[in-house]
Amino acid sequence: MKLYHSLRFICTCVLITLVTCLNSWANAPARNYYQLKIYHYKTQAQETLIDQYLQQAYVPALHRAGIKNVGVFKPVTQQDTDRRIYVFTPFTSLDKLAGIENLLQADPKYQADGKDYIDANFKSAPYARIESIILQAFPGMPSTAVPDLSAPKAERVYELRSYESATEKYNVNKVKMFNVGDEIGLFKRLGFNAVFYSEVIAGPRMPNLMYMTTFNNKADRDKHWEAFNNDAQWKSLIAKEEFKNNVSHADIIFLHPAEYSDF
Numbered sequence: 001m002k003l004y005h006s007l008r009f010i011c012t013c014v015l016i017t018l019v020t021c022l023n024s025w026a027n028a029p030a031r032n033y034y035q036l037k038i039y040h041y042k043t044q045a046q047e048t049l050i051d052q053y054l055q056q057a058y059v060p061a062l063h064r065a066g067i068k069n070v071g072v073f074k075p076v077t078q079q080d081t082d083r084r085i086y087v088f089t090p091f092t093s094l095d096k097l098a099g100i101e102n103l104l105q106a107d108p109k110y111q112a113d114g115k116d117y118i119d120a121n122f123k124s125a126p127y128a129r130i131e132s133i134i135l136q137a138f139p140g141m142p143s144t145a146v147p148d149l150s151a152p153k154a155e156r157v158y159e160l161r162s163y164e165s166a167t168e169k170y171n172v173n174k175v176k177m178f179n180v181g182d183e184i185g186l187f188k189r190l191g192f193n194a195v196f197y198s199e200v201i202a203g204p205r206m207p208n209l210m211y212m213t214t215f216n217n218k219a220d221r222d223k224h225w226e227a228f229n230n231d232a233q234w235k236s237l238i239a240k241e242e243f244k245n246n247v248s249h250a251d252i253i254f255l256h257p258a259e260y261s262d263f
Helices: 002-027 044-064 094-105 108-113 168-179 183-189 218-230 232-238
Strands: 033-041 071-075 083-091 129-137 157-164 196-202 208-215 249-257
Touching (some): 033 044, 033 094, 044 108, 183 232, 218 232
Antiparallel strands (some): 071 083, 196 208
16 A cells, blocks of 8 residues: 555646646746848948848848848958858748748839839849848747947947757757756856857758857957956856867857848
């Protein structure tokens, strides 16, 4: 009889734990999906046409489709042979991301406002190519945030980072470091004004994760990273054996927001 009651107690505890976990998962905020579209171009004429298209047609059309915040960024230092414009768009679901092109095609104002870009001749294309990266928000920050900055947009520095890992397992470990290890919380405590943290689910440099933090200017950025590197929480986190060797390569890109960017 004692064994029966003991087993019944154990089963009850397991059931309660399972129900608690299921409720927690059910109540967790849905994670956004992001598209990072990168226009690669060469000439000033191409840049002017892309800017005109994004400002007058693309971004307003996304606003009409219910997407409130769209980010448009340019590198602080452009390469002569591969100039770029970055367009960051958040979606509440993968279906909405997949369906955005159909919505644009059905929007007559978008078609009219973007006519010069949309109907460009193949001999004078507005770009060399477009690169598209699809991402999913981290559980620790399931949606985007518009940064609280005081400097004019022309002075602001947006830092886009990509962390590659040697294998998928190491990438999962680095993602865990942000969420379970609370690297996200550390960035928040130190005032890094993050726009997003995300896993890359389709892109050219997988396995990797990407995130973006923002600052009033370069000096502000350097001050924040100095505080980060000297922080006791970071030193404790980076010293943990479980998080060793989870980044094999890092790319750091400094960007300025376009005047018409929502971020």
